[in-house]
Amino acid sequence: xxxxxxxxxxxxxxxxxxxxxxxxxxxxxxxxxxxxxxxxxxxxxxxxxxxxxxxxxxxxxxxxxxxxxxxxxxxxxxxxxxxxxxxxxxxxxxxxxxxxxxxxxxxxxxxxxxxxxxxxxxxxxxxxxxxxxxxxxxxxxxxxxxxxxxxxxxxxxx
Amino acid sequence: xxxxxxxxxxxxxxxxxxxxxxxxxxxxxxxxxxxxxxxxxxxxxxxxxxxxxxxxxxxxxxxxxxxxxxxxxxxxxxxxxxxxxxxxxxxxxxxxxxxxxxxxxxxxxxxxxxxxxxxxxxxxxxxxxxxxxxxxxxxxxxxxxxxxxxxxxxxxxxxxxxxxxxxxxxxxxxxxxxxxxxxxxxxxxxxxxxxxxxxxxxxxxxxxxxxxxxxxxxxxxxxxxxxxxxxxxxxxxxxxxxxxxxxxxxxxxxxxxxxxxxxxxxxxxxxxxxxxxxxxxxxxxxxxxxxxxxxxxxxxxxxxxxxxxxxxxxxxxxxxxxxxxxxxxxxxxxxxxxxxxxxxxxxxxxxxxxxxxxxxxxxxxxxxxxxxxxxxxxxxxxxxxxxxxxxxxxxxxxxxxxxxxxx
Numbered sequence: 001x002x003x004x005x006x007x008x009x010x011x012x013x014x015x016x017x018x019x020x021x022x023x024x025x026x027x028x029x030x031x032x033x034x035x036x037x038x039x040x041x042x043x044x045x046x047x048x049x050x051x052x053x054x055x056x057x058x059x060x061x062x063x064x065x066x067x068x069x070x071x072x073x074x075x076x077x078x079x080x081x082x083x084x085x086x087x088x089x090x091x092x093x094x095x096x097x098x099x100x101x102x103x104x105x106x107x108x109x110x111x112x113x114x115x116x117x118x119x120x121x122x123x124x125x126x127x128x129x130x131x132x133x134x135x136x137x138x139x140x141x142x143x144x145x146x147x148x149x150x151x152x153x154x155x156x157x158x
Numbered sequence: 159x160x161x162x163x164x165x166x167x168x169x170x171x172x173x174x175x176x177x178x179x180x181x182x183x184x185x186x187x188x189x190x191x192x193x194x195x196x197x198x199x200x201x202x203x204x205x206x207x208x209x210x211x212x213x214x215x216x217x218x219x220x221x222x223x224x225x226x227x228x229x230x231x232x233x234x235x236x237x238x239x240x241x242x243x244x245x246x247x248x249x250x251x252x253x254x255x256x257x258x259x260x261x262x263x264x265x266x267x268x269x270x271x272x273x274x275x276x277x278x279x280x281x282x283x284x285x286x287x288x289x290x291x292x293x294x295x296x297x298x299x300x301x302x303x304x305x306x307x308x309x310x311x312x313x314x315x316x317x318x319x320x321x322x323x324x325x326x327x328x329x330x331x332x333x334x335x336x337x338x339x340x341x342x343x344x345x346x347x348x349x350x351x352x353x354x355x356x357x358x359x360x361x362x363x364x365x366x367x368x369x370x371x372x373x374x375x376x377x378x379x380x381x382x383x384x385x386x387x388x389x390x391x392x393x394x395x396x397x398x399x400x401x402x403x404x405x406x407x408x409x410x411x412x413x414x415x416x417x418x419x420x421x422x423x424x425x426x427x428x429x430x431x432x433x434x435x436x437x438x439x440x441x442x443x444x445x446x447x448x449x450x451x452x453x454x455x456x457x458x459x460x461x462x463x464x465x466x467x468x469x470x471x472x473x474x475x476x477x478x479x480x481x482x483x484x485x486x487x488x489x490x491x492x493x494x495x496x497x498x499x500x501x502x503x504x505x506x507x508x509x510x511x512x513x514x515x516x517x518x519x520x521x522x523x524x525x526x527x528x529x530x531x532x533x534x535x536x537x538x539x540x541x542x543x544x545x546x547x548x549x550x551x552x553x554x555x556x557x558x559x560x561x562x563x564x565x
Contacts, residue, residue, distance in 0.1 A: 010345055010424060014532040019512035022196050023226055023234045036539035056346040056379070060532060061511075062281040063197055064297035085350050085381055086281055090297035136183050137311050151208045151303040 002050045002076060004124075006109040009054035011037060013087060016058065017065040026065070026072060033069040047074035050115060050122075052105055052129075054080065058087020067091040077115055079122065079131055092138050095146035099131035162400025164317040165384050166352035169292045169397075173275050180316045180404065185309045188294075189274040192220040194260055195227065195238045196513070197279040197298050202244050204302035214308030219250040220269065222260035225507040230514040258479030258505040261285035261293075261447040262369060266479055273397060277304065282447050282529065287372035287383030288365065290397055292352070294382050315352040315381045318343075319405040323358045324413035329564050331457070332367025333449060333527060333547035336374040337418040338410060341428035349379030354399055359388040361412050366453035373448035374529050377425040417562050420545035423533040431550050431562045441472040441524040442555035443536070444548055445503075446510040449527035450478025452485050454548040459491040461552035461563060462498040468558030473500035474516045476508055500555065512536050518543075525554045 015037050021029045034041040051070070057080035058066055067090050070078065077097035091098040099120075106127040107113060113124040122129045134142055144150035163171070170178035173186035193201055198221065205213075213219075221241050229235035245252040257263055261282050264270045274291040277283060279301045286293025294312070296304070304310040320339060339353075353375040357363055363371075368385045375383035386394045399405050419431040444450075444458050455477060467473040475495050477483035483505065486492050495502055509516030510528040518524055518537030524544070526536075531543035544560065553561040 010426075012530075012532040014512070014530070014535045018534055020517065020534075020537070022511075023231075023237055023513070036534045056349070059345055059379070060281065060377075060530060062279060062283075062295040062297055064200060064299055082346060082349065084346065084379060086295055086297060089300065093297055093299040093303075147299045147303050148204060148207050151307055154307060155209055155212075 001112045001114055002048050003046065003110050004107050004113050005038060005049060005051045006107060007037060007051060007053040010056045010059055011053055012060040013058055013063050013066040014060055017063050017069050022063060022065060026068065029065055030069050030073055033073060042073060045073045045075065048076050049074060050076055050113070051078045052101070052107060053078070055082045057083050059084040062086045064090040064094060067094050067096045071096040092134055092142050093147035095142065097142065099133055102130040102132055105129055162403040164352070164399040164403040164405055165354050165397060166292070166315050166317055166382065167403070169275050170312060170314045178314045180314050182314045183311060184314060185311050187215070187309045188217055188277045190218040190220065190270070190276040191215065191278070191301060191304060192222060192260060192264065192276065193279040193301060194225050195223040195234070195241050196225040198241045199237050200298035201279055201301045202240065204299050205305055208302055208306040213248060213305050215305045216308060219248070219305065220253060220264065221245040221250055222253045222263065223255060224259045224505070225511065226513050227256065227506050228504065256480060256504060259447045259450065259507060261373065262450060262478035265289045265369070266481060277301070277310070281376045282373055284376045284380060284383045285369060285373040285447060287375065287385050288368035290384055290386065290394065292382045292384060295376065313350065315350055317352045317354055317399055317405040318348050319399060319407045320353065320355045320410060321407060322355060322361055322410045322412055324411040325360055326362060326412045327416065329417055329549045330412070330415055331547045331549070332363050332370040334415050334418045335363070335410070335412055336371045337420055337428050337545070338415050340374065340378055340420065340426050342408060343378040345377060345424060345426035346379040348375065350381055351379070353378065353380040353383045354405070355385045356398070357385065357387040363387060363389060364453060366451035369451060370448050374425065377529060417547055417550050419550070420531055422531055422542040422544070425530055425545060431546050431560065432565050434544065434560045435562055435565065437544070437560040438523060439471060439525050439554050439559060440522040441474070441516065441518060442551050443474050443509055443516055443524055443526040443528065444551050445476030445478060446507065446528045447478060448529045449548060450476050450482065450505070452482050454527060455482065455486045455491050456489070457548040458552035459494040461549055462500065462556060463494050465498055465556045467499040467555045471555055471558050472516065473498070473555040474503055474509070475500050476503045477505055479505055509536050525551050525560055527551050
């Protein structure tokens with residue numbers, strides 16, 4: 001089971017990984033992840049939690065620290081009605097699953113849900129939500145646990 | 159049925175070596191890759207994990223230390239040291255310290271040229287569209303994989319074609335055009351897409367306007383951009399979308415546009431600047447990769463000439479490159495700023511990204527010609543940022559409140 005953080009539209013990468021801390025080590029950056037959106041996010045997030053957001057999740061900067069911090073803090077997967085291109089690609093590269101929501105989300109904030117990856121579905125006690133996983137090369141990279149291992153495999157194969 | 163090629167399809171066909179159509183996944187080798195001191199270090203760390211000793215990328219690699227330059231603390235100084243030492247070891251192009259902000263500078267230096275495909279570890283790599291190149295932002299790991307593998311994958315973007323005509327009003331610039339586009343497309347109306355501009359000669363927009371326009375296309379979600387501005391040349395047939403290609407067209411009459419403003423906390427929140435006239439400001443920040451050009455400095459100086467910045471307002475001017483700075487000195491613009499009581503900064507990404515040199519305090523309000531006004535972008539999450547053209551920002555510095563010249 002996962003707890004779900006419900007977020008709105010246009011959650012940008014400055015909110016996820018604030019610019020003022022970007023030059024610092026990841027451990028330091030983590031403390032400020034989503035701090036302007038969710039009170040004490042870094043302190044309250046638990047391993048296995050998920051995020052369900054609205055349109056255009058991860059807009060703005062190309063900073064890969066955004067999906068990296070979420071993953072390092074224990075976020076297992078991020079679901080949104082739509083993603084900004086750079087966040088989507090970066091999430092796949094660092095091995096954080098980005099699922100696109102199909103239909104309306106009825107989950108309550110911090111409700112316990114279960115992400116059934118094989119069925120492309122998230123279920124709670126009262127509701128369920130279909131999702132679309134990444135396709136093509138993106139899915140291959142995700143299945144290799146991220147771009148580092150995928151690239152290493154390509155190099156070995158050549 | 160045969161159809162012509164979009165601009166993006168032409169560019170991606172060349173770098174992939176195959177006919178590339180919108181929506182296709184292709185592997186390709188860009189002509190140039192560049193990175194900076196904030197998102198570059200993670201690229202180098204990742205390269206070490208993939209295959210440090212074997213850089214297969216054959217294109218030009220450029221390192222620009224611009225984000226926290228001059229370094230503000232030992233951490234940022236160490237980052238610059240790390241980038242520079244690595245670049246020297248690999249024989250990459252290390253741009254001399256302090257020359258300027260990468261997106262403006264690499265075009266000014268002629269390193270980004272017409273027809274090229276360039277990638278950078280920065281979302282504003284789309285600015286290359288101003289040089290009729292295609293710039294695409296990549297994350298740090300993607301950049302590391304490209305350098306290690308010699309190639310990267312792209313999904314060929316669909317194209318939104320913006321046809322711009324009309325005579326602009328005085329005090330309306332390229333910034334207002336792109337803000338107008340933001341009002342039409344919102345923050346994701348061009349997500350994953352290429353934004354191609356076809357700007358009529360009568361619009362009287364210059365190459366600095368092109369930079370400002372290309373730069374903010376990413377705020378509408380664009381993957382890349384390309385600007386065909388007919389004030390200079392008219393034949394771009396090799397590069398632009400064919401007449402029978404599959405594009406989504408938007409028409410804009412620039413004569414209908416007044417100076418615009420993006421209000422907190424999204425570059426998609428667009429209103430007439432005059433709607434916010436009178437709003438108190440604590441800081442005015444002019445100059446970054448989109449609008450630190452000589453044209454911006456001339457516009458700002460026109461507003462500040464012989465006047466004084468309002469008592470209590472921090473006015474910070476950031477020429478985007480050293481050459482722009484030198485030209486501004488020659489033209490007497492720097493004297494105008496100093497006489498007005500403004501602070502002139504060396505070229506740096508600085509406070510635009512909340513890094514240093516003008517970070518906002520809790521509750522402070524800033525008007526600026528930068529590209530983003532997300533919550534906390536320039537400092538404290540409780541600060542507020544308004545985006546406008548350089549005329550409006552500079553006039554607001556004089557009055558201490560949002561002011562639209564000519565209104």
